[in-house]
Amino acid sequence: TQLLEQSPQFLSIQEGENLTVYCNSSSVFSSLQWYRQEPGEGPVLLVTVVTGGEVKKLKRLTFQFGDARKDSSLHITAAQPGDTGLYLCAREAQAGTALIFGKGTTLSVSS
Amino acid sequence: EAGVAQSPRYKIIEKRQSVAFWCNPISGHATLYWYQQILxxxxxxxxxxQNNGVVDDSQLPKDRFSAERLKGVDSTLKIQPAKLEDSAVYLCASSLVWLAGENEQFFGPGTRLTVL
Incomplete structure (x- = not known):
């Protein structure tokens, strides 16, 4: 199957803490996308990773694609309340088609 | 640039009733998607x-759900009759290109449907 497993499912932390969320699959995927979804809104693309071992940074967010392209992680440094939301990883079902999403990690950052 | 528009934002209906959702994608985006997000x-x-043709509807419960995209722009999604398990957020998304690895999708705010 092409399921994406995300962990942890829920994460509640204090402002300033660091955290890492994970996205794993038993299959190799050609690319992986990370989205953030805030309550009452649709998901917004954060990053697309394509190359095995690739690391991309977006301000305090660091995204890593596993060497074997079966897993990915998102690390947030010094979390802020504005980081609160649902973090989703997604891959294309087939090349150029719709996305298959994981169940997401719900992050709550309190001040 | 205007984003993906959806209406209504919220809808409450009783089971066995029908409901319709509307989506207006980003101008020029040829590909349009409807997603269901259960809590x-x-x-x-x-x-x-893709434009006004269906690319993939393999997961659409065709006995009760239907969708159309006339003229390759706006789209409507209909449920008739609704069941309790249809309670969810219905998201519309669009993308400019349909190429592997470049499939950035832009999502609307969604319609939250509650079936009582």
């Missing part, structure tokens, strides 16, 4: 259009 889960594709 606590990620979005799941219902149907994908």
């Amino acid at each position: 606590g889960q990620g979005p799941k594709l219902l149907i994908q259009f």
Whole structure:
């Protein structure tokens, strides 16, 4: 199957803490996308990773694609309340088609 | 640039009633998607259009769900009759290109449907 497993499912932390969320699959995927979804809104693309071992940074967010392209992680440094939301990883079902999403990690950052 | 527009934002109906959702994608985006997001889960594709043709509707419950994209722009998704398990957020998304690895999808705010 092409399921994406995300962990942890829920994460509640204090402002300033660091955290890492994970996205794993038993299959190799050609690319992986990370989205953030805030309550009452649709998901917004954060990053697309394509190359095995690739690391991309977006301000305090660091995204890593596993060497074997079966897993990915998102690390947030010094979390802020504005980081609160649902973090989703997604891959294309087939090349150029719709996305298959994981169940997401719900992050709550309190001040 | 205007984003993906959806209406209504919220809808409450009783089971066995019908309901329709509307989506206006970003101008020029040829590909349009409808996703269903049940609470606590990620979005799941219902149907994908390329212009006004259906690319993938394999996960659309065709006995009760229907969708159309006349003229390759706006789209409507209909449920008739609704069941309790249809309670979810219905997300519309669009993308400019349909190429592997470049499939950035832009999502609307969704319609939250509650079936009582």
